[in-house]
Amino acid sequence: MLRPDLLLHPTPKGLYCPPGDFYLDPVRGAVDRAVISHGHSDHARGGHGKVLAHPHTLAIMAARYGDSFAKQTQAVEYGEAIEINGVTVWLSPAGHILGSSQIVVEHKGLRMVFTGDYKRRADPTCPGFEPVENTHVFISEATFGLPVFRHPPTDQEIDRLMRSVADNPDRTHCIGAYSLGKAQRVIKHLRLAGHDRPIYIHGSLEKLCEVYEAAGVTLGELRPATLEDRSKAAREAFRGEIVIAPPGAFEGKWAQRFPDPVIGFASGWMSVKQRAKQRGVELPLVISDHADWDELTDTVREVDPQELWITYGREDALVRWAELEGRRAKPLRMVGYEEEMG
Structure with a gap:
């Protein structure tokens, strides 16, 4: 099986997939090919060459940046698998906002799931989060990654x-x-x-x-x-x-x-x-579009990945929790992503 860091690894522009030659949610400068998880501006910016995303995310980007926000766009529905330079990519609902997606990247027997931002509670404006089975590496956000954050109904x-x-x-x-x-x-x-x-x-x-x-x-x-x-x-x-x-x-x-x-x-x-x-x-x-502490930890247990990568927020606390549970985990320490309104 391919080593995870050979399929995806952090760069100053965002998570990069060398075999597929594309970025996930690049926010520092334009790239030739981007796969976008959702339409918030700290994940989706204009000016890229090719952009692949859920149709609703593309509609949001067009509303925010104008129809020419990318030279070329490709709409992908949830569960629809496509090939990018031999790497399989498909989307699963993230439950964050309309069009928000987990980006599933598969190559040479390795499955990595990049969540972008997500939440687990019911939201009448978008499909709910769907756990992806048989995930080898789960890349989770940690905006509210401290035990003190437990959001009310x-x-x-x-x-x-x-x-x-x-x-x-x-x-x-x-x-x-x-x-x-x-x-x-x-x-x-x-x-x-x-x-x-x-x-x-x-x-x-x-x-x-x-x-x-x-x-x-x-x-x-x-x-x-x-x-x-x-x-x-x-x-x-x-x-x-x-x-x-x-x-x-x-x-x-x-x-x-x-x-x-x-x-x-x-x-x-x-x-x-x-x-x-x-x-x-x-x-x-207290109304959040992000997973709170219990939702983060419950999701990791449910997905049960071989390895947990953590980004966007309180990384260290979630890494420590995972280690105490006997899970392999590491912080990505990505930069360039703003603290959203939560």
């Missing part, structure tokens, strides 16, 4: 938001949520919880919400939160309503247009009280 956090809206009918609930994935997920959870009123969104969310709608994820009535009319009457119309925008939008003057706002933030990092306090968040919602 999503429905519990959405119920807190719904109760706050009901208890504060004269205030505007301004919820910070990452524009791709988190915002659409919060909107869909609100719909499933019975919130049938219009939801107001920041302009940066519009194209991405359209991509989700085109993929069959119904989000209900969405209205622009941008105010052309700055009159008091126009501002007062937002009382009792929910506004969703990127977190940074509420840190400047943009949020001041809404009457008596309740500032919320949907992120796994909201379990860290100091972070919520620093951002002036009145309603912290």
Whole structure:
């Protein structure tokens, strides 16, 4: 069987496959051929020669970077195997956001699974994570790779938001949520919880919400939160309503247009009280698009790989946990990947 480091190894541009001559999620400079796990900008950037990804990821990249984000694109459905220079590549759902994929790379009897980012709990906006059997090397993220991170049930956090809206009918609930994935997920959870009123969104969310709608994820009535009319009457119309925008939008003057706002933030990092306090968040919602500690460790046990490689986050703690379980593990110490909103 081929040595794992001969099939995939970290480089300054990203994980590189020498026999296939392609990169996984390259973020430092353009490459000739890239396989992309999902559409977040710290994994998917424009300018590459050839890009292979799930159709929904390609649609997201086109919405963010324009239709010419790559010289050539190839859409691959989940479970569809293709050959790149003799290396087999296929995708399995990662459960992170719409189109998110684990990238399975196979060559000379070796199967390696690169997760990108993933989560295990139910998400009504994308297919759930599917463990890949007979995995020799499992490459896992570790964004929340510390035992202190144990996220509460999503429905519990959405119920807190719904109760706050009901208890504060004269205030505007301004919820910070990452524009791709988190915002659409919060909107869909609100719909499933019975919130049938219009939801107001920041302009940066519009194209991405359209991509989700085109993929069959119904989000209900969405209205622009941008105010052309700055009159008091126009501002007062937002009382009792929910506004969703990127977190940074509420840190400047943009949020001041809404009457008596309740500032919320949907992120796994909201379990860290100091972070919520620093951002002036009145309603912290612990809603994450990443696996928490229990999901990370349970997934490794379920996949049961011969070797565990860890990247994107708290690598050392997960390596230590694996060693205590008698598992072979190592950190990749990849650079260039930003801390997402969680």
